[in-house]
Amino acid sequence: MENIILSPIGLDQLAETVYQATKRALHESQPSFEADTQEADLLNSDQAAELLDLKKQTIYLLSSKNLIPVMRRRKRLYFSRKELLDWIAEGRRKTIAEIEADASAFLKRSG
Secondary structure: OOOOOOOOOOOOHHHHHHHHHHHHHHHHHOOOOOHHHHHHHHOOHHHHHHHHOOOOOHHHHHHHHHOOOEEEOEEEEEEEEEHHHHHHHHHOOHHHHHHHHHHHHHHHHOO
16 A cells, blocks of 8 residues: 655655755754864874874974974963964965065055
8 A cells, every 4th residue: 555645845845845854953963063173173292293294202392492383281282283284384485486476466566
């Protein structure tokens, strides 16, 4: 025996409604990743050394000389993944094309 459902909406509309409701339910059932992301962005010295491909001793040396972005709490060091990646990017050298573009833009503004 076949199940028959009488509905004032079409099959396509019903399928879309079920899809959207399922999508919304899945999204609402997931935990908030904002706090988890902030927590996951904090690294210990081992993780920072791995991220930067440096030895742990080098991480300690750089942090003791305040050459690397670091947070200290009690006797522990914490590093922000984003701050470390930004710190690496600060050391990036511009290409000749980028330097020429900057010079050209400067001359246009001042001329």
